[in-house]
Amino acid sequence: MNHGISVLFRAIPLAMAAFCFAYGAYVYTAGDDPLRLTAGPVVFFLGSICxxxxxxxxxxxxxxxxxxxxxxxxxxxxxxxxFALATIICGVFILTSQTSGSLVTGHVVCGLGLITVCVATAATASSRFSLIPRNSADASFSINPQGFTIGQSVTLIGIVSATALAAWVWCILLFVRGTLPAHIVAGSVMFGIACICTSLIALVASIARQIRGSYSMREKSKWSSLVITMGSLAFILGIVLLIVLRSQTINFVGFVLFGLALICWSISSKVILLAKIWHTEFPLANRIPIIPVITALACLFLAAFLFEATDFAHKYYVPARVLTGFGAICFTLYSIVSILESGASKK
Structure with missing residues (x-):
């Protein structure tokens, strides 16, 4: 990887973060529509993930x-x-405020903080990333003493697993104890967030175990299947909500779940890439980064349709803007998987 490309791939996440922060702030402050108080903060804190x-x-x-x-x-x-801590704190602050839509906004922002925790853990796990090509080329499948200890590996995976568990419990509590339509919306979005956190378990586990040299051939399909399944669950729930709640204004949450599913599938590109190049040559490795490009475009195209739909159904105000932010996340993941392809596939 030359210097120019390395700068570009680092600039993409920063540019997408700047977009989310700026666009989220703009949505929040522009106009007097009460829905901006939900759409604005959610888009803004997507920047934390970036x-x-x-x-x-x-x-x-x-x-x-x-x-x-x-x-x-x-x-x-x-x-x-x-950034994860700041996002969760802001989410709690929003929850305790009495602003319009604070119940949904606060829970969702806290959920975005949980995703940020998982991504930050992926960054931590990547601190010895340079060992992956070396371990992949080792035909003995032995543990690399320069890699993580078993305790460090378990800790990294445990942090993400605990965060994902917290998201699932949060989701269940919103559905079980909620009495308002807002609880259904918040619980549904938290379901998608939990799917993303669970998908990030697969990513962190793949990175940590490959760095340690303990990644087995059986894990290739295990982790990839987990991420694809999580995305599929979020997508299916989105369809169910669109159908079941078709006569209610809150059925827009189905489109938000579509976006969260697309993020899961963007994450799958990284997990699949790491699996495909482990102890084998994979000539199509440089094609895998097209997955997050497709998901980013899908988010933006869907957002464009919802922007038009807002003219006759105002309930699409929030998902139209949030899906734009999801597109930024997916495009950021494109830069990450491209970096992985450049670094991990090099023997």
Whole structure:
């Protein structure tokens, strides 16, 4: 990877983060539509995920180009976790406020904070990414002493697993204890967020175990299937909600779930790539980055249709804007999987 490309792939997450922050702030402050109080903060805090993805990108690229330092080893995960903490705190603050739509907005923003925790953990797990090509070329399948210890590997996977579990419990509580339509909306979105967090378990586990050298051939399909399944579950629930709630204004949440499913499938590109190049040559590895490009375009095209639909059905105001932010997330994931392809497939 040359210097120009390395700068570009690091610039993409930053540009997408800037877009989310700017667009979210614009939506929040422009006009007097009460729905802007939901759409604005959600889009804004999607930028936190982009920043955590930037930390992952910078961590891997610096190892590829040979500029990774001991300071960078700690600073990038710290940045990611800082954005995660700030997002969760802001979500709690929104929940305790009495603004319009605060119940849905607060829960969703907290959920975005949980995703950011998982992505920051992926950045932490990538701190020894340069060992993956070396371990992949080792025909003995032995544990690399320079990689993570079993305790470190379990801790990294455990952090993401605990975060995903928290998201699932949060989702269940919203459905079981909720009494308002807003609880259905928040619970449904939290379902999609839990699917993303679960998908990130597969990513962190793949990275950590390949760095350690304990990634087995059986895991190739295991982790890939998990991510694809999570995306499919979110997509199916979206269809169900669109049909079951078709006579209600809250059925728009189905489109939000479509976007969350597309993010899961974007994550699958990274998990699939790591699986395909482990102890084997995969000539089509450089084609895998097209997956997040397709999902990003799908988000943007769907957002465009919903923007038009807003003219005669105002309920699409929020998903139209949120899907635009989801497109930014998917495009950011394109840069990450391209970096992975450049670094991990090099023997």
């Amino acid at each position: 920043m955590a993805l930037y930390c992952t990108a910078a961590t891997i690229i610096r190892q590829i180009v040979g500029t990774y330092t001991e300071t960078a080893k700690y600073i990038f995960p710290a940045i990611g976790y800082s």
